[in-house]
Amino acid sequence: MQQTNLTAEPELDLSTEGFSVADILEDRAIIMRKRRKRVRTKAALIAAAARELERNGFDSLTVEGISEAAGMARGTFYLYYHSRSNIAADVMKFYW
Secondary structure (H helix, E strand, O other): OOOOOOOOOOOOOOOOOOOOHHHHHHHHHHHHHHOOHHHHHHHHHHHHHHHHHHHHOOOOOOHHHHHHHHOOOHHHHHHHOOOHHHHHHHHHHHHO
16 A cells, blocks of 8 residues: 655646646645644635535535535534535635
């Protein structure tokens, strides 16, 4: 089993055709590991929401699904966002 080095900066593979917003946002969340906890938590939530949007689409996006994907409590989600549409808007901001 290959070990992952969490202290190394992630490298973006730009050689493949297209890209995944969720992958980019997850890499960004890892890069932010030395920032304040509030910034890291919000980045992790956005990355998890992007991954859930890619997998299930907006209609199936749930606060519970985002929270589980981020490894956080549902209440933590509500400290940062009012609804799933608010976090989806932030994901779209990063996309554009």
